[in-house]
Amino acid sequence: MSMPKKAPEISTEEGALEALRPQRFEDYIGQTKIKTNLQLIIDAAKGRGEACDHLLFYGQAGLGKTTLAYIIGREMNVNVRSTSGPAIEKAGDMAALLSNLEANEVLFIDEIHRLNKLAEEILYPALESRKLHLIVGKGPSARTFTLDLPPITVIGATTKVNMLSAPLRSRFGATFRLEYYQHEDIERIIARSAKILGVAITPEAARALARASRFTPRIANRLLKRARDYAQVYKKRSIDDEVVKATLDMLEIDDLGLDETDRELLRIIVSKFNGGPVGLKTLAAALNEDMETIEEVYEPFLMKLGLLNRTSLGRMATPLAYEHLGLQRDKKLI
Numbered sequence: 085m086s087m088p089k090k091a092p093e094i095s096t097e098e099g100a101l102e103a104l105r106p107q108r109f110e111d112y113i114g115q116t117k118i119k120t121n122l123q124l125i126i127d128a129a130k131g132r133g134e135a136c137d138h139l140l141f142y143g144q145a146g147l148g149k150t151t152l153a154y155i156i157g158r159e160m161n162v163n164v165r166s167t168s169g170p171a172i173e174k175a176g177d178m179a180a181l182l183s184n185l186e187a188n189e190v191l192f193i194d195e196i197h198r199l200n201k202l203a204e205e206i207l208y209p210a211l212e213s214r215k216l217h218l219i220v221g222k223g224p225s226a227r228t229f230t231l232d233l234p235p236i237t238v239i240g241a242t243t244k245v246n247m248l249s250a251p252l253r254s255r256f257g258a259t260f261r262l263e264y265y266q267h268e269d270i271e272r273i274i275a276r277s278a279k280i281l282g283v284a285i286t287p288e289a290a291r292a293l294a295r296a297s298r299f300t301p302r303i304a305n306r307l308l309k310r311a312r313d314y315a316q317v318y319k320k321r322s323i324d325d326e327v328v329k330a331t332l333d334m335l336e337i338d339d340l341g342l343d344e345t346d347r348e349l350l351r352i353i354v355s356k357f358n359g360g361p362v363g364l365k366t367l368a369a370a371l372n373e374d375m376e377t378i379e380e381v382y383e384p385f386l387m388k389l390g391l392l393n394r395t396s397l398g399r400m401a402t403p404l405a406y407e408h409l410g411l412q413r414d415k416k417l418i
């Protein structure tokens with residue numbers, strides 16, 4: 085008796101997001117300039133029969149850094165081994181990772197800015213001259229061994245490129261900054277993902293979901309899945325405007341994609357600091373949120389929407405922020 089065919093593994097949250105990841109450049113929507121550049125680098129490396137150059141991606145979370153690394157592996161026809169800065173605790177961990185790679189393989193290091201100094205120092209000569217310098221033993225009896233590595237590609241990803249040391253940054257053959265996606269690209273990503281998930285969505289609903297997606301594919305796909313849940317439970321045949329509205333209401337996300345913390349941040353600047361300027365530290369204390377999260381997660385999005393300005397004196401709410409919150413300037417909440 086033959087076993088039933090296994091259904092594609094898309095039942096878990098991460099599994100589903102995985103299934104939505106484009107596998108090839110031709111399926112990857114947006115970041116056009118980066119794709120063109122990468123395709124050229126890959127074609128040239130393949131033409132020479134060499135490993136692809138080391139690459140560094142930076143930009144906000146969810147914009148596709150990991151996806152690109154896996155696409156590069158697939159286009160180069162090689163394995164991608166994945167790790168992250170904080171997972172590499174000791175120099176020996178880095179040495180073990182590097183020495184286990186086979187010719188032309190890709191080592192993807194996420195959050196590369198969190199690599200510790202000792203691991204970073206093992207990485208330098210590996211990136212530059214394919215050498216692994218190992219120190220065996222301690223004190224006066226310590227010995228240094230040098231191993232040759234096969235040609236490999238290291239792809240680093242970070243949300244904080246300024247936290248990478250200059251020597252490390254300079255060892256990548258090319259650095260790419262992933263930008264927020266265009267609204268139309270997010271709409272296309274939602275349409276593609278809906279097809280993969282087997283759920284119908286109206287063009288208006290795709291537009292409304294895209295608007296609330298913070299210009300970020302990962303968020304677009306998450307919202308789409310929540311809308312799909314809603315449509316399923318309430319027996320709707322497709323995701324329409326009404327389903328999107330109800331889904332966003334439930335998640336307390338407004339039509340611009342602001343969540344409760346975004347709104348609270350703006351409200352605090354307006355009501356407690358009269359619209360600003362207010363320093364990051366003061367704002368973080370008032371919002372009870374850490375400075376880093378404010379700076380890296382909330383502010384870039386609010387600035388992109390034109391709701392917040394960073395000035396030399398501090399953060400300021402823009403007239404658009406007042407309008408969006410339904411507030412008047414120089415007045416408290418109405």
Ligand code: ADE
Pocket residue numbers: 104105106111112113114148151273276301302305
């Ligand atoms: N899913 C997540 N990111 C994507 C992208 N850039 N293109 C297509 N589908 C995606």
